Amino acid sequence: MNVGILGATGYTGLELIRLLSKHPYVNIVYLTSRSFDENTISDVYPSLENFCKIPLEKLNLEKAVGLCDLIFNTLPSEYAFKLAKMITGSQKKIIDLGSSFRFDDYEIYKQWYFPKEEVTLYEKFNRIYGLPEIYRDKIQYAQIVGNPGCYPTSVLLGLMPVMKNKLIKDNTIIIDSKSGVSGSGHEPKYGNLFSECNENLKPYNVAKHRHVPEMEQELSKMQEGSVNIVFTPHLVPMTRGILSTIYCKCDINITIEELYIIYKNYYKEEQFIRILKPGLYPSTKDVYGSNFCEIGFEFDKKTNTLIIMSAIDNLVKGASGQAVQNMNILLGIPENTALEIVPVYP
Amino acid sequence: MNVGILGATGYTGLELIRLLSKHPYVNIVYLTSRSFDENTISDVYPSLENFCKIPLEKLNLEKAVGLCDLIFNTLPSEYAFKLAKMITGSQKKIIDLGSSFRFDDYEIYKQWYFPKEEVTLYEKFNRIYGLPEIYRDKIQYAQIVGNPGCYPTSVLLGLMPVMKNKLIKDNTIIIDSKSGVSGSGHEPKYGNLFSECNENLKPYNVAKHRHVPEMEQELSKMQEGSVNIVFTPHLVPMTRGILSTIYCKCDINITIEELYIIYKNYYKEEQFIRILKPGLYPSTKDVYGSNFCEIGFEFDKKTNTLIIMSAIDNLVKGASGQAVQNMNILLGIPENTALEIVPVYP
Amino acid sequence: MNVGILGATGYTGLELIRLLSKHPYVNIVYLTSRSFDENTISDVYPSLENFCKIPLEKLNLEKAVGLCDLIFNTLPSEYAFKLAKMITGSQKKIIDLGSSFRFDDYEIYKQWYFPKEEVTLYEKFNRIYGLPEIYRDKIQYAQIVGNPGCYPTSVLLGLMPVMKNKLIKDNTIIIDSKSGVSGSGHEPKYGNLFSECNENLKPYNVAKHRHVPEMEQELSKMQEGSVNIVFTPHLVPMTRGILSTIYCKCDINITIEELYIIYKNYYKEEQFIRILKPGLYPSTKDVYGSNFCEIGFEFDKKTNTLIIMSAIDNLVKGASGQAVQNMNILLGIPENTALEIVPVYP
Amino acid sequence: MNVGILGATGYTGLELIRLLSKHPYVNIVYLTSRSFDENTISDVYPSLENFCKIPLEKLNLEKAVGLCDLIFNTLPSEYAFKLAKMITGSQKKIIDLGSSFRFDDYEIYKQWYFPKEEVTLYEKFNRIYGLPEIYRDKIQYAQIVGNPGCYPTSVLLGLMPVMKNKLIKDNTIIIDSKSGVSGSGHEPKYGNLFSECNENLKPYNVAKHRHVPEMEQELSKMQEGSVNIVFTPHLVPMTRGILSTIYCKCDINITIEELYIIYKNYYKEEQFIRILKPGLYPSTKDVYGSNFCEIGFEFDKKTNTLIIMSAIDNLVKGASGQAVQNMNILLGIPENTALEIVPVYP
Incomplete structure (x- = not known):
């Protein structure tokens, strides 16, 4: 082709x-x-x-x-x-x-x-939001795929199992995301200079990043109701990788073992989603250069707060890898064609 | 001496x-x-x-x-x-x-x-918790100063003005902190190796870091009631710096201009606290090598969520600089003696 | 197998x-x-x-x-x-x-x-020094392959065309090499800590690194005479990559265009060697995660000094990739099997 | 003033x-x-x-x-x-x-x-080349000080004791320098972007950098004869710091203990020059944020090659610190006024 x-x-x-x-x-x-x-x-x-x-x-x-x-x-x-x-x-x-x-x-x-x-x-x-883990069935019949943003990919994959299972209290989702500098693109500008980013950590576009409406749109559909989120992106002194730490309140007390089973079941057919065992947390290097999304979680009983952590390579699962995954679906070929990449570690 | x-x-x-x-x-x-x-x-x-x-x-x-x-x-x-x-x-x-x-x-x-x-x-x-911005008056009469932890320093300074002004709903505080690797100390261990930390971002001790009870103790006193927090620390590929992004719910709608005045007033005598104008956010490099704490904030109206961001150098205001500040108080000499350091930028 | x-x-x-x-x-x-x-x-x-x-x-x-x-x-x-x-x-x-x-x-x-x-x-x-670009013919019959060191790989590949063509004056070879920290291995020690290596550059084992006799052995065979070198390795704040900058004196005046032809011809059958056009220089990121060796050069007429620059990924062509290449030769299968990896950039 | x-x-x-x-x-x-x-x-x-x-x-x-x-x-x-x-x-x-x-x-x-x-x-x-360690006596009477380049500062300070003592063979000086990215300035351009520089090491302007004539001018005066050098600068993934590794041939066999005494004596009045004991090598982090130049050396007997290593902070001793030092000389005040800065480590 x-x-x-x-x-x-x-x-x-x-x-x-x-x-x-x-x-x-x-x-x-x-x-x-x-x-x-x-x-x-x-x-x-x-x-x-x-x-x-x-x-x-x-x-x-x-x-x-x-x-x-x-x-x-x-x-x-x-x-x-x-x-x-x-x-x-x-x-x-x-x-x-x-x-x-x-x-x-x-x-x-x-x-x-x-x-x-x-x-x-x-x-x-004839278009579709191209997150295969949600819309695989529709993607294959679409003509235009709107490939998701990098932050939304990490966030939606992290939240989907609990949203679909109605475990989250309304409007309690707070998302603290951290991205490598390649997410800002290849254009020369002050904020992307090595000497400005190295040994530096900074939030930007706090509570007004343009990925907010995209996430709210998809979360609202998952929740079957209107969802508002708080979202703070940060620029981290690394080239690749996004880690989203997501906080939300649960009505019920739940154990991380139960959550593990919920996540494992939800994603049991998904080859690019890695659910970590209770007690382990994702790291961006674990998925470096690959199309994986690594998800872990913790539950704080005192405050009934669920903490979900989701790591991707912003340029792969957060952009071009997902685009190839979408292309594979459009072509009707195995979804992992050209995407079975072992992460580069260290 | x-x-x-x-x-x-x-x-x-x-x-x-x-x-x-x-x-x-x-x-x-x-x-x-x-x-x-x-x-x-x-x-x-x-x-x-x-x-x-x-x-x-x-x-x-x-x-x-x-x-x-x-x-x-x-x-x-x-x-x-x-x-x-x-x-x-x-x-x-x-x-x-x-x-x-x-x-x-x-x-x-x-x-x-x-x-x-x-x-x-x-x-x-005869001892005191050594955060000068809270306990200055007692520090001067103490014999033993318990110098605060690095994360608590960044968090307590960020939250104090709104806690003291009773602006925060009970038990809604979520703290997402990010630290440079020097916070893990000088001991050789796998997790501190260059090749493990570089181009990597990872949460650790999620919801169970030992700085939690320290923060809850001090926040409870500010609030005059028991405070529970959610706290997630992350390891960032940089040597120095802590940025804490703090989320909390307000009962009321407030503008960032009003918040700016509250913060400016609260800290008007403090020479190591820098309050950023509305629309600006702190970055760890702005305080590199210095005893400053740089604080900014944003307010999300849709969800009545206050987002406070607080940056320090973990080894200075988060440890040794604060220790010298405490020593200066004990000695009855100007608090900024040997601490008027211009941050090293870039 | x-x-x-x-x-x-x-x-x-x-x-x-x-x-x-x-x-x-x-x-x-x-x-x-x-x-x-x-x-x-x-x-x-x-x-x-x-x-x-x-x-x-x-x-x-x-x-x-x-x-x-x-x-x-x-x-x-x-x-x-x-x-x-x-x-x-x-x-x-x-x-x-x-x-x-x-x-x-x-x-x-x-x-x-x-x-x-x-x-x-x-x-x-029954053993052989496992640099395929020199010993391919013997490797296939060996039982034991001594896989070359990371520094020697970058240096020998850079020097071979001019040594074999007798362009270098005796005993004028000076090698200044720079390596990422992963070359020091996975063992926790002070010198490998993130906070010690980050924002730092340091020479080590100057003129006495254990890769010197390995390089002198192979260069002497190329030169058909005894070769002594000066070698200084440096530790660079990056995880992967070696760049060797090699200085040597020529008896004759030569243009970089002529050198380009010499290098291109010498390596014309080699799929892992990339010769850069005159005026371009290698960078370690160009070969990140891959088995390539990228070589460029410059000639300083005033002093008849040839400057050869050679970049590899120390963990791939400098170690494990070359080991797989050697295995492929032993097996009699295409040498690039499992090694046709596109470098990860940026 | x-x-x-x-x-x-x-x-x-x-x-x-x-x-x-x-x-x-x-x-x-x-x-x-x-x-x-x-x-x-x-x-x-x-x-x-x-x-x-x-x-x-x-x-x-x-x-x-x-x-x-x-x-x-x-x-x-x-x-x-x-x-x-x-x-x-x-x-x-x-x-x-x-x-x-x-x-x-x-x-x-x-x-x-x-x-x-x-x-x-x-x-x-009425102007002078502003390297105080050479021209202090003239600087005080000059009206215009041409502050030296960053690379030349590191190189000239490293070479001066052996040049003045006539220990170096004519035209054998090879300089391999490595600089942090802040040396490229604050202007946004592709080569300075974080994602291009991070995890990357690259030579540039090989044998034709504009600091060459500046170094040759001053070395020729030291040597009392015309000096040609070979110079290769490299861009290192760090913000601050220059390390120059300098190779030159000696006519005589000399021990590093003797060299140590020569260097110590030569710089015995200089408060910004640090001579390292035999066996130790400089590192850029040792002088981070300070006006020091740290110098070490090694001698390779087999090839009679002297290896001098010289580290500075490119923005301090390599630029603005030296400028302040020159200003202090012009003003006739202690040369270290405002320059007694402890390096920031780690």
Whole structure:
């Protein structure tokens, strides 16, 4: 199958190429870049030498649609929406790694993301929120997959078993997330400089990060009711990894052994979810470079508080790995194709 | 004044020497070390060359008490309690950087710390919990100062203004703390190895860290009622720094502008507390190597949740800087003597 | 094929498991550990969950030889030499990741490594120095492969084309190498602690590192004469990676374009060697997690000095990846089996 | 004394403010910034809150000269040269932290730095190369101090004792330097991003870095003859610190004990130079945040090669600390005023 990547020199583009270059059914045929369009991708990232030497081109949507059966889009909504319209009615597919297709309600999308151009058919696109552990059955029939955000992936996977089992008191969810710096992308800006991030830890966008409405949308559906969350992201001096520590109140007293069974059962068919035994906690290095999500928990009896900890590699399960997983579902091939990666440790 | 440091080659001992070597009224006359007692301190830490060349000795409590007017103790309770008895009735002072004298109630201390040897006079010692911003007036008359833990320092300073102003709903405090690796000390163990910590983020001792009863004791006194907290510490790939992100529910809706005024007023006399303007958040690098505590906050209206963020250098305000601050109070000299340090940035 | 790893919980053992668990012809059947023998390997390294759940056992050489067709040994010479005798005359193979079988001359080995037990048949073992790019033809017929050291791998690959082409003046080779901390192993010791290594750079074992005689042995054979080198290793605050910067004098003036052709030709059949175009230099991240060696160079005309820079991942091409490469040669299967790994970047 | 800093929000500007804010004889009265001229300096760097709240202004050379007795300039030559002309004939002083006044020969300067505007009086300015350990006597009478580059400082201090003692063979000096990322400045660019630098080590500007002519100029004067060097700088994943490993050939066999005495004697009056005992090597963390230069060495008898290792904090002794040291000399006050800083370790 012929695929293209729009915005190939960002970190999610690069990670897509790393993963796809080992995929048995995929040919990468089209890569675009705004900043490096006179080079091959391996000029920009010598790590890809031996694996991908495709030239980078300036964006041309027609060419993309013409050449590719499936397009991975990392560009903003002005391109995403155009692309969506262009493929409507065809057999082509889009996996969008931005936020453009993650929302059920266009008004909420607009309110948080201020798209440069309006789109009229938002609710009509044949699209789905691409978290396979929730929507696998629908993903296979979709044309456009809105690949989830990195924080939401870690959070939704951590909360789903207890939300679906109605164990959580309404509106008691507090999420404290910590991310490596690669989550801020490849663009040079002050906040991403080595000397600013190294030996430093800082919260940002406290209680107003744009991943909040995305998480609330999906949690509300799990809960079958409106869910409000508190969310604080932090920037951690490491390149890869997200750890979300999630606090929520339970009505009942529950043991971690019972919780372990609930989680194990809930995810028993999921090959990318690792549930840790009681007393163990996840760490981002345990999943480094891989598509796994590692989940542990603790229960504080004094306050009936459940503490769920969920670790992913933000560039893999939090972005490009999940995108490949979605592609595999679209293709009807084993979901772990090209994703059975042993984490790099240490 | 002649001072000694018991356990001088740990990181808090080293940091005490860094700070005291610039103190105009202090002579360091006695340093002990179990592992390095055939060296001078500058053999172990060449950074101290030019500043301190005192030989390291094996511990001798009698010698310590004989030579020193004030002893900084970093050793466990079996030494701390002996020392306390030895100086009772004298003019000598102890500043204890361990946990031995932090608790009002010996039973709680025992339950969490399992001292090797019992002590009979625990409640009788003339001692005080050494957080100057709370107990300044009592510290000056105490003989023994129980220097606060690193996490409690960051948390109590962050919460005090709102606790004292009765703004927090009972038992809604959730504390998510992140610490640099130097907080785990200088002892070689797997969990402290570079290759294990670098590019890694991991929670530990979730909901059962030994700093919990210390925080609950002090918060209960602030609140004038029993307070239970949820506390999750995390290990961050950096050497120095603690950031505590504290979540609590308010009965009322409050603006961050009002909170800013409450915090500014509460700490208006405090030279080591920095309150950030609304919209700004603390970062550990802003206080690197200094005795400052930087505090910011945000209010989430949807859920009436107050989010307080508090950053310190765990080895300075979280340990040795605070110990020097306490010493200055004991001595009746300006509290910032030897502590007016500009943070090292970047 | 059944393989075992003696010393499986060290970092080279762990990396062998990462690589071998994706190898189509290999079953890992035996893992030993001195410190963790009551656990499975995935208890010690949760990153291996989903990939390897073999129990760790206390070392039993008879069992090892009984179960395994090929043994990867990471233990010191007292075990390596016993093992070598036990398999003599059989079809079994050893790939030794320590220093025990790297030397042609037992006296030189003894002088630098002080083996606990003498061995009598050292020169008689059917063994080879396992750098495939030099000894591929002999490796396939050997019974014991002495897998090269990490520093020597980076250095020998960098120097070979110019040594073989007689471009270097006698005894002018100066090697300045920089290694990530994982090269110091998994054992807890002061020098490996995060707080000691982070934000720090330090030389060690200057001009007396035990990799010197190994490099001099192989360089002397390339040069067909006795070669002495100057070698300074440094510890860099990163987990993985070695960069060797090699300085040597040339008799002649040469352009980097000519050098580029020499290197490209010399390594034209080698799939793990990447020669960079003139003007580009290697970086350790370009080969992170992979078996590649990336080589660049510069020529300083004023002083007729050739500067060669060579980057590897110390745990892959510098240890376990090369061991797997050697195993593939022993097995007569494609040398890149299980080694076509795209580097993890960023 | 009133001082100003032109380019105050770069890292050397920031470090100047950190140091000067504790200087008893200095008032900072003027700070300029191109990018942040609507803020106070503590808005840009909250670490300076409590210490410096001066507004940042757009550059105005007249105002600078009008307000300040001494100007620290971090801006390029088009400003430096103008400034130099403006103060000629006055009592005002300039300490220039760029390259504009480091060269004896304007032609060499031009050839390496391509100044935007020519200057006619370059050789006429009353200026000096500001390495106090060489030029202390001249610095006090100069009007303009060309503060040395960071690499040259580490290299010249390491080589001076053996150059002056004629121990080095002509043209055998090879310098392998490693720098933290703060040396690349505060400007956002790809090469300085956290995700590009972390877990990475890379050489750059091999054999053609612009510090080469500066080092050759000063080494030639030490040697009393023309010196050519080979120089390779590397970028290390740490914020602060330079370690230079210097290789040179000796005519004679010398012991490290003899070298130790030569170095100790040579620097016996120097309070910022630390000579390590034989067998010990410098590390950048030993001088972190301080104005010290730590020097160690080794001698390889087989090849008569002297290996000198020299560590500094690139922002202190390599830039702003040295600038303050030069200012102290100009003022005729103790050279260590405001510079007796204990390194921050760990």
